Amino acid sequence: MRGLKWPGGKSPLRLGRWVASLLPNPAAGRQTYIEPYAGMLGVLLSRPPAFLEMVNDSDQRVVNWWKVVRDHHDELKRLLRRQPYSSKVLHDEALHDAEHHRDPIRRALALTVVMTNTNAPGKAWRGSYVVRSPRIGDDVFDALADRLRMVQLYCGDAVALLERAERVAQAVIFVDPPYPSTSRHTRPYAENDVDVPRLAATLRRQKGRVALSGYNTDPWGDHLPGWRREQKPTRAMLGGGSGGIRTACLWMNYGLDGQRL
Known part of the structure; x- marks a missing residue:
């Protein structure tokens, strides 16, 4: 996990x-x-x-991701199942949305897409990219949510x-x-x-x-x-x-x- x-x-x-x-x-x-x-x-x-x-x-991107995984993982899983993936989505939407989207679930979705598809995430997330499915297994999200259930996030x-x-x-x-x-x-x-x-x-x-x-x-x-x-x-x-x-x-x-x- x-x-x-x-x-x-x-x-x-x-x-x-x-x-x-x-x-x-x-x-x-x-x-x-x-x-x-x-x-x-x-x-x-x-x-x-x-x-x-x-x-x-x-x-805040990290903390938001964990809060969404803990509290809204079912919705995040649903969005990931519907998420198209391509270089255009990654660079035109996900990079921006990971920081600026008003919906915290959409920010978590975007961060998942970025970190799944970026080959060089350390370079301010502007490194080379590959086209992959952004899905993480539903069972992994369920296990993470259960482990984080009583964790205080700041x-x-x-x-x-x-x-x-x-x-x-x-x-x-x-x-x-x-x-x-x-x-x-x-x-x-x-x-x-x-x-x-x-x-x-x-x-x-x-x-x-x-x-x-x-x-x-x-x-x-x-x-x-x-x-x-x-x-x-x-x-x-x-x-x-x-x-x-x-x-x-x-x-x-x-x-x-x-x-x-």
Whole structure:
């Protein structure tokens, strides 16, 4: 089960499962799970539900898509079954509608078409395209809607959300910010740049358990001294093609036993 493809996302078929395996077990206590940079929720979809789950993304297109999948998936499925697909539809309608259509269901439909047909979604969604059916299986939408049924969805500033969560001792927080080492041209995020010192400061103040994702070329190790680090080779997927092998890292403020360091 997965959402749309999304640059930098942790697909349940790739890094999502690995990250989820390193997070504290949600069955242990009344855990509050928080993802401030939600994207396509590859990690949340790779783990069992927690007692309370809160996810946020600064990109309204992403949050709108998840809200429609959760609350109006039957209508979205119906529209996808009727959706013609061609380069003209993609470029003349879908690219515009994904951001500007007044109907949230139509915006979600357009985003589905764009991310299904675009070969290079990272380049502001203006990359090369292929003509494919935009359909996602009805059973996938049904499963996503069921998994998101009790998830709280927010659209706002990620660091502000983290600052409000600093005293939540039962929190488990997965932080997957846009990577500082990645060119802005490979990211469709509304929030292209991260205030690294501000983000690192609130992560150090968290009473809960935090895992932050990045690459070994990112500066997080300097900002999070004493945090445990795990790493995994992965193939970077940028611009719709296969990049080279990179080292994905997860910095954690807890040990193998799940207790705070």
